[in-house]
Amino acid sequence: MSAGQAVALGIALVVVLSSAAIFTLAYRRESESRAVGTLDKEARRRTRLRKPVEVSAASDPGVDDEDSEAEPAPEPPTPIREVIELSPAEFGETRRQFLNRATGVSFGAFLAFFGITSLAFLWPKLQGGFGGKIDAGDVTEIKAAIFQPDGSIEPFYVAQAKTYVVPFDEDAISETDFGGIGVVAEGLSGLFQKCVHLGCRVPWCSSSQGFECPCHGSKYNAAGEYEAGPAPRNLDRFAIEVIDGRLIINTGVVRDTPRAKVKTVQYPQGVNCL
Ligand code: FES
Known part of the structure; x- marks a missing residue:
């Protein structure tokens, strides 16, 4: 293999490794942001579900312990399904993350395609085709x-x-x-x-x-x-x-x-x- 072919092969390998690194980074960032979003929504949901229970107990002070023994236990409050609206700031952050992720993945895909194509071009030479012995x-x-x-x-x-x-x-x-x-x-x-x-x-x-x-x-x-x-x-x-x-x-x-x-x-x- 000539020096020029060795350099070209080295560049192709670097491109492929860079592509793999970019893909890995994009995937990790996506996973981290998804995990943070889940915790926030879960915490907010618990907080909002807790409020109606506290209010219903405080709004009926005349009920004492004896009455509660005589009467059947009240039905547990039906969970309230809430739609969490995103603020303009949160919406902007989500869109920015999406665009960053899309740009990273697109760039990584381009580099991977370029690297694999270069390797395919060089591969016959390494196996003794034209360009080799x-x-x-x-x-x-x-x-x-x-x-x-x-x-x-x-x-x-x-x-x-x-x-x-x-x-x-x-x-x-x-x-x-x-x-x-x-x-x-x-x-x-x-x-x-x-x-x-x-x-x-x-x-x-x-x-x-x-x-x-x-x-x-x-x-x-x-x-x-x-x-x-x-x-x-x-x-x-x-x-x-x-x-x-x-x-x-x-x-x-x-x-x-x-x-x-x-x-x-x-x-x-x-x-x-x-
Ligand atoms: S290509 Fe011009 S003479 Fe051969």
Whole structure:
């Protein structure tokens, strides 16, 4: 995983954790305010229910203890259901709490969505998809697929890596800008399929033995070196290595090089496609 991906992943994790914290805070505040409101209403209800009982006992002073023994006990007072009206101040406080809560929850939901989307975007890269290291296959088999019986070549295309694997003469590397940047291994190099002009996918032309972009006509030889057109540099290439006989393409590390002054292969070797 590259440094950029690590930073992006860290930001995504922070966003998700922040969202969880905001949700937790909003829920706790809601619970606390609900608990306080319940106590207040309950206390007020008890106070109001107690008053009629006191008044009824005080308003009948002529009744003594003997009469109360002779007559059946009076019916307990029917509880009075009261509607508690909120004052304008209380109403304003409730509405403000609701708005604060709604804002917090909405913001938290947005952050959670953003964080989860970012994680989903990065997840394939962590599992070896484009943006990470990709096993292109056995080096011997790749070379067998590249070199044709008539002496021509056909790049070995790795769709998952969006890469053309092409041969590269390592004896000539000292004359180029490709030395020391980890883009050549066991006579192979991995070219990014994207044109460095405006990003079209560059197809291979078998007759000319080069890459020719259909969008604006840029041309590159079989080693991905600039030959013609508006492209500002050679085709970009990925860092590669061979591990246990298998070619590993690191699509998280892209190397760009200026237009080649010294060409390592001849171009064109036949009729152009464009
Ligand atoms: S995008 Fe390839 S030449 Fe313009």
